[in-house]
Amino acid sequence: MVIAAGTTRTARIERITAAGADPKARAHVPSVDAELVRYGRPVSVPRVPTSPSGTPTPALVTRAVLDAVSDTTRDTADERATEGVTPLIVDAGMEARTAAPTIDVAAEPGGDLRTAEPVPAAHTIADRARAVGRGLPTERLVIGETVPAGTTTALGVLAALGEPETVSSSLPNNPLARKREVVTEGLAASDLDRGDCAGEPMEAVGLMGDPTLAAVFGLAAGALSAGRRVTLGGGTQMATVAALLAHAGREPPPVATTSFVAADESAEIRTLTDAVSVDLRVTDPGFDAGPEHPATAGYLAGEAKEGVGMGGALALAADAGLSSAAIRAAVIETYDRLIEREPP
């Protein structure tokens, strides 16, 4: 699995994302997510990132699920298969330092979507990521992302491409009106009408997106050209990458997401995946099949929903034959180990 970790100044807009307990913590989320998936715990800060209400970052779920997959497959699969679940992190423009090892694709933090060119290096990032994607010695590549406010920049890119403008949210109530306002401002600042970037995917990302979209696009394009089996692990942001690939004349690989995104009526992810003819695979982690627990309660209440490759990790777990009960137990165990619980 590869996670593109980046930032966009769009995340500084109020009430647009649930990532990070506060705006200052938000800038650190991708850097700590990277540590969490790579090392199994935060390294450069003491705490696991949570939403303001305490829902743990999907990075915790992804790592817990990958650990469970690894435990299941270690005795049966060969080393190459194991390599496939060791997360690699691509630095797609992190703002804060991370102690995780990262692959360099020349990305910088993205600018505010409401400026003229928030990702001036989009083409370069995509080219560098393409070379990495082509070279990675793995038969199957699941690609995820972590970028606060990433659904807003995805919405901007969909507008620039002229695709259905429908995205999910890490907030229980998708602030779609706010996002549309931001996108309208962004189109004006970039001197674009809807659909002006059709067939020019990296133009769309450069003018309306964030650096992780360029990185994931490049990674996927490179891995596909090398004949790898690629899965885009995520929700509407990954469906947006599928759209970007379609606009580059490529057949997009399947998107693997969570049941929380699929159930988000505000997102209508199928409208988008149908429009770009991409297969959507939905996996339910079975969080509702047991007593309430802080590891899972936020997800059941509609927070977070997806991210940091969570849907992709769940698809790998399903392929490895893991039950929902095993997945839920792994997530709760990881939460209890990493997050000090208040005594009841």
Next chain:
Amino acid sequence: MVIAAGTTRTARIERITAAGADPKARAHVPSVDAELVRYGRPVSVPRVPTSPSGTPTPALVTRAVLDAVSDTTRDTADERATEGVTPLIVDAGMEARTAAPTIDVAAEPGGDLRTAEPVPAAHTIADRARAVGRGLPTERLVIGETVPAGTTTALGVLAALGEPETVSSSLPNNPLARKREVVTEGLAASDLDRGDCAGEPMEAVGLMGDPTLAAVFGLAAGALSAGRRVTLGGGTQMATVAALLAHAGREPPPVATTSFVAADESAEIRTLTDAVSVDLRVTDPGFDAGPEHPATAGYLAGEAKEGVGMGGALALAADAGLSSAAIRAAVIETYDRLIEREPP
């Protein structure tokens, strides 16, 4: 295992190192070594680095040995133990791009030892590496390095510290006279007499060393302060890091090296390890216990000898109960898989 991968312009001096088939290839060696230990094969270039005479980089040996250790321990050890043999790469100032994920410690390629201050950021690199070393969630940490001409910069640092000036070489005939000349020029350029940096280890590295020495020093210091079991995996460069730690008032961790370094009479590694009271562990990979093969012939002829954590990987293999025969077989298998052999 953690490998600090960096460069120094000192490597551009003629006939000072066996790393790289030619000077242009030399600049890429640490970047490709990083890919080789992380991915099991080169990614950004087509070929495994070799010396001009065809001896494969010790990175190939390290990866082969770690794979063999992983195969042996996967069914018996827990995940944390496995984590210990998954190499992490620290970017200690690589000159060429790498597709490997790297931990950032703010290092730049080092300058020529014959200039006034070849590593101006030595203190910063050490501080950043210390934070990483403290945070890494592993009980046992083996630290290695890859930096062409690293024994020459190590010699410079030993001179600055006033320790016994004795280092090994990747060449069968250690060009010690040439190295001493370079060090003499370096001392003059840095306005230093021998021993002027005693008790000031990062001064010594800043004025006479290379960035990997600062990174390994910091990683080791951080991991030691967090109570980890640290092994410096390498030859006279790692003995030099042990000296740096001693000059910082710390008890240095053991150095694990190969029998090729221990047998190098020009190096007298024990003079150095005795001087700084560090334990030296020597492991013989048993390369001579079988028919001649290009994977091992160069080592038996005194080339390469050590590097990229080779001695540390061999120590891990010995701890895991691997026989010399198994190690030799793993190295030959990896060589045959990665390097196209001429038909006989």
